[in-house]
Amino acid sequence: MKLIGSYTSPFVRKISILLLEKGIEFEFINEQPYNAENGVAQYNPLGKVPALVTDEGEYWFDSPIIAEYIELLGVAPTMLPADPKAALAVKQIEALADGIMDAALTSVREQARPAAQQSETELLRQRGKKSAAAWTCANSLSGREDSNRQPEPGNHRYRLRHRLSQLPPGFSRLVRRPSAAGETGRHPF
Incomplete structure (x- = not known):
């Protein structure tokens, strides 16, 4: 392969x-x-x-x-549950993660343009997508009922710090996985 x-x-x-x-x-x-x-x-x-x-x-x-x-x-x-509806929920989280990556790449490309040609509106739009999708993803993974709630306006940095402190405990286990820890001898990062 x-x-x-x-x-x-x-x-x-x-x-x-x-x-x-x-x-x-x-x-x-x-x-x-x-x-x-x-x-x-x-x-x-x-x-x-x-x-x-x-x-x-x-x-x-x-x-x-x-x-x-x-x-x-x-x-x-x-990587997918046997139950079709539960598998679809996992695929929806995958779509959110892919959307975060798309928005991040769009932001990087926008910031690579000359400063006079950059669109602050576009950068804010992409930041909003990343924030909303990340929070929805985290809520979905933690099983919270309000997983579709949109983030409220305000200080992004404060909200991000606050939300990171509320992530489910499972997130800390991700860095201990062989693929993330580099134990396989092949590191995708």
């Missing part, structure tokens, strides 16, 4: 972590999607990463599709 992409992409790191968590061997092919000379387009007609090439020569692209394909392989541990 080959994973095509760049570890500068959070979506490539997401798939790498999934493969590492499941103990699936893969070859990493470092391709920059913005390099006109790259081979990404041969794996994904959209020219985006990640792309996955199976041992049978099948091509899969778009991180949610790749994640679903990997889950269909039946390799433990399973």
Whole structure:
């Protein structure tokens, strides 16, 4: 199996972590999607990463599709609950996390523009998306009833510090996982 992409992409790191968590061997092919000379387009007609090439020569692209394909392989541990509705709830959290990454990337691209051309409105819009999605995700993971509640306006830094202190205990366990701790000898970060 080959994973095509760049570890500068959070979506490539997401798939790498999934493969590492499941103990699936893969070859990493470092391709920059913005390099006109790259081979990404041969794996994904959209020219985006990640792309996955199976041992049978099948091509899969778009991180949610790749994640679903990997889950269909039946390799433990399973990442989705057996109950279809509970599995859909996990996929919704995945969509929130992907949205946070999209908003973060949009913000980085906006801030890379010359200062006179940057849109403060766009940066605030992306910040709002990241904040709302992160809080909704955290609430969903902690099983709170108000998971769709939108964050109230005010001091973002204070609210972020306050909310980080309220994250469910499970978040601290994430850094101890083999894929996050680098114990596998392959580190997606």
